[in-house]
Amino acid sequence: MTLLYILLAIIAYILWRIYRQKEEEKEQIADEKYDAEWEAKKKEEHKDYPHLIGNIDYTWLKLFGKLYIEKNISHLNAAFSMYLKESNNTKLDMEVDMLFNSVWDLTEELLEHLETYHESTKYENEIAIITYWQLIAEEAESFVGKDMEAIKKAFRTTPFTDIEKISSFFPKKDNHPDKELSFRDEKGEFPRESKGSKLIHDRITV
Numbered sequence: 001m002t003l004l005y006i007l008l009a010i011i012a013y014i015l016w017r018i019y020r021q022k023e024e025e026k027e028q029i030a031d032e033k034y035d036a037e038w039e040a041k042k043k044e045e046h047k048d049y050p051h052l053i054g055n056i057d058y059t060w061l062k063l064f065g066k067l068y069i070e071k072n073i074s075h076l077n078a079a080f081s082m083y084l085k086e087s088n089n090t091k092l093d094m095e096v097d098m099l100f101n102s103v104w105d106l107t108e109e110l111l112e113h114l115e116t117y118h119e120s121t122k123y124e125n126e127i128a129i130i131t132y133w134q135l136i137a138e139e140a141e142s143f144v145g146k147d148m149e150a151i152k153k154a155f156r157t158t159p160f161t162d163i164e165k166i167s168s169f170f171p172k173k174d175n176h177p178d179k180e181l182s183f184r185d186e187k188g189e190f191p192r193e194s195k196g197s198k199l200i201h202d203r204i205t206v
Helices: 002-045 058-070 075-087 094-117 124-143 148-155 160-169
Strands: none
Touching: 058 075, 058 124, 075 094, 075 124, 094 124, 094 148, 094 160, 124 148, 124 160, 148 160
């Protein structure tokens, strides 16, 4: 009798495992279907920004790619305001301000480069730029209380160096130079000095 109970228990366990396996397969299929539908929804919502899908977080794309445009908010002005906030933050050392100045000048240079040598739809370049500045402005909040060496080290890592990735979001035009725009000096240090872009700077109205 004991052996019978053991056999029944084994059979019950096997049946339970088969049931769970089928349920897990159903859940996996449902998850995959949901993921596919979610991706399709995102692509439809942001079909005007094809080069940013997968490169910029959905949350920022929804904010800067949808709300800002609907409210007619200038991406460039907003990014410049973030730069002004960080570069004039009295809690930070003057050397840190100079680093932010260099990054902004590189930002202007990058925007002109993208418009001249890369393909994109309307607003895509500036959405990429304002997202970048949003992320580094958030990171800069952690600088308070840190020494200059720690801050310089932070500037040589993500999200600050992520500006180097932005060009890769957009296909190159036929007139693109042999080399991509560099953000580092001859020693490989980031950020290099830049004179910015008069073309871009003249558009700023804040």
